[in-house]
Amino acid sequence: MRNFCVLIDEPTAVSALLYACMHVYKHAYGAQLFSTITISHDSSASPETSMGSEAPDPAVAASVPLVRLNHVSFQCTSVEKSVDFYRRVLGFELIKRPESLNFNGAWLYKYGMGIHLLQRGDDADGCSIPTRPLPAINPMGNHVSFQCSDMAVMKARLRAMDREFVVRKVWDGETVVDQLFFHDPDGNMIEVCNCENLPVIPLIVASTPGLPELLPPAMQTNVHG
Structure with missing residues (x-):
């Protein structure tokens, strides 16, 4: 104490x-x-x-005037295929782009956030990207996560669309979180989860001499359609 x-x-x-x-x-x-x-x-x-007798850095302690996540942006080999994916699989809607954007792309919006798609190999950069196979689905990789209110419905939706996905569960005490991981047409990782089951508990740095202990590995299952 x-x-x-x-x-x-x-x-x-x-x-x-x-x-x-x-x-x-x-x-x-x-x-x-x-x-x-x-x-x-x-x-x-x-x-x-816990770091010694120094006072906190005022720049770190100051309030950050951020409100929420606005959008994520992806380069894609085909804007049309990516638009189709985000509309059909995740339910996003196309919205108008600013007139000053003179390169091929698309903006979508839903659930309080936007997705901005940019065409790779467009005339604006003069390069072309060869088609390559999608990487293996790795839940530990970079990804965008969407909160889901009905995981069974989302899993059935992915199966109906013949999309490969990985099923994963994580535990924290008696709390269980279900996760689905899959790729968009360009291999960008998407997660769908019921992560609201996990309480958000602030960690007070002054009382924590080191990082929290690592939890046991989560259970993972690969599913093909």
Whole structure:
């Protein structure tokens, strides 16, 4: 158990936030983070962190004025094939692109986010990309993930469209998350999951001497259509 001192400008608001975080941590892990928390305007106080006696970097601690994910962008060998994939498989809708974009591409939108497709080998860059086989589906690779309200329906949809996918499950205590991984026409990885089952529990850096322990490997199954 440790004492924790923090310098702040608004003691009342931040104290409530700190105690709320402690409550979440204690509920999740059955342990208390600190025996006491000191909240002070006094610049002579010495904040203690797991990294030493240095105060937090103001640039890191400052609020970041971001709101949400706007879009992801993919280069594709065929804009038409990729548009067909994202419309039929994932339900996206075509939207108007700005007139100033003088190269081949398409914009799609659904679920509060956009997908911007850019044609590889378009006249704008003067190069051509040869067709190559899709890589193996690897859930550990870079991917975009979509929250799904009915995994059984999505799995049946992929089978009906004869799309290869990988089924994966991950556990956290009694919580189970189902995942489906598959490729778009250019090998970009797509995940569909019911990840809302996992609670979002903030990790307080000052109390964590190292990274969390790795969980056991998740169960994975390859499915062909």
